[in-house]
Amino acid sequence: MNASFPTSDSTSLPLRVMIAAPRGFCAGVDRAIEIVERALERYGAPVYVRHEIVHNRYVVDGLKAKGAVFVEELDEVPDGAPVIFSAHGVPKSVPETATRRGLDWLDATCPLVSKVHRQAERQIEAGRHIVFVGHRGHPEVIGTIGQVPEGTITLVETEADVASLDFPAGTPLAFLTQTTLSVDDTAGIIAALRARYPDIAAPKAEDICYATSNRQSAVKAIAPQCQLVLVIGAPNSSNSLRLVEVAERCGARAQLIQRATEVNPAWLEGVDTLGLTAGASAPEELVREVVARIAQLRAVTEETVVTAEEKMVFKLPRQLVD
Numbered sequence: 001m002n003a004s005f006p007t008s009d010s011t012s013l014p015l016r017v018m019i020a021a022p023r024g025f026c027a028g029v030d031r032a033i034e035i036v037e038r039a040l041e042r043y044g045a046p047v048y049v050r051h052e053i054v055h056n057r058y059v060v061d062g063l064k065a066k067g068a069v070f071v072e073e074l075d076e077v078p079d080g081a082p083v084i085f086s087a088h089g090v091p092k093s094v095p096e097t098a099t100r101r102g103l104d105w106l107d108a109t110c111p112l113v114s115k116v117h118r119q120a121e122r123q124i125e126a127g128r129h130i131v132f133v134g135h136r137g138h139p140e141v142i143g144t145i146g147q148v149p150e151g152t153i154t155l156v157e158t159e160a161d162v163a164s165l166d167f168p169a170g171t172p173l174a175f176l177t178q179t180t181l182s183v184d185d186t187a188g189i190i191a192a193l194r195a196r197y198p199d200i201a202a203p204k205a206e207d208i209c210y211a212t213s214n215r216q217s218a219v220k221a222i223a224p225q226c227q228l229v230l231v232i233g234a235p236n237s238s239n240s241l242r243l244v245e246v247a248e249r250c251g252a253r254a255q256l257i258q259r260a261t262e263v264n265p266a267w268l269e270g271v272d273t274l275g276l277t278a279g280a281s282a283p284e285e286l287v288r289e290v291v292a293r294i295a296q297l298r299a300v301t302e303e304t305v306v307t308a309e310e311k312m313v314f315k316l317p318r319q320l321v322d
Helices: 027-043 056-068 095-100 110-123 141-144 159-163 185-194 210-225 237-249 285-298
Strands: 015-021 047-050 068-071 082-085 104-107 131-135 153-156 175-176 226-233 252-259 271-278 300-307
Touching: 015 210, 015 285, 027 047, 027 056, 027 104, 027 110, 056 068, 056 226, 068 082, 082 095, 095 104, 095 185, 095 210, 110 141, 131 141, 131 185, 141 153, 153 159, 159 185, 175 185, 185 210, 185 300, 210 226, 210 237, 210 300, 226 285, 237 252, 237 271, 271 285, 285 300
Parallel strands: 015 271, 015 300, 047 068, 047 082, 082 104, 131 153, 131 175, 226 252, 226 271
Antiparallel strands: none
16 A cells, blocks of 8 residues: 555554454455456456446546546447446346447446346236335446336335335235345334235345345444444445444444545544444455554554355356456
């Protein structure tokens, strides 16, 4: 790392830093980044990417430096250029448009998001209306809603939204969820759905992904012992925001930061145990950068708390496998 910070003259007591594990990159993020890097090797720069490949400015800027060009919509991509769809997934209309224009496109959608897409299609084929639990406006939600015909899916964000649903008795229903939600909040919403619509069909397996669940569990393991928990992640990262909420519910103060330069020395006043984690789009370099920053402000003792081992690996698109 090239980060440098002013050294503090603090003579305060050593700070115990509890680092959550698992943290940081998940298999879907690893795959998405590798897709961009391999596409740059295969096609040469520029390679276009529709939306941020993952929600992390450090990662995006690093890929930009290698020749990736990030755009909001396909009309910004020149004819014949390679284009990659982000890990969050896209509506069906996007690859259809890319194919119609003759663009060489690659899909970096996380396979666990794609699994939800396929479930949505199957529920519609079975004649059910989908109640989708997610955050309005999030790219993953937009992509999932865009898998099925208009009017066949209803978004709910809270238990209050469930209470306002007015499906006629006997309406065939199914529910699905965004993969990066709060495990606890989602359980409450699903319980409300089942109480109101006892026959609602559920997914075969939980839609919240393993990485989201594991990172929340890891924070639950450390936060009760911490006065402050720092979460490295982007403001538009759903899974990172959920980690902040989890820490707060465990009784700790929590701060979302993107880089070590955002650490405010005043936050450490009165803190003897600090928790540290990173959202699924934040690389380990940023964790080490934050630890280095804290060590310049206080003497530090590090402790990694492991609550799960992750060995998930996802295959790359056929076009990039030699």
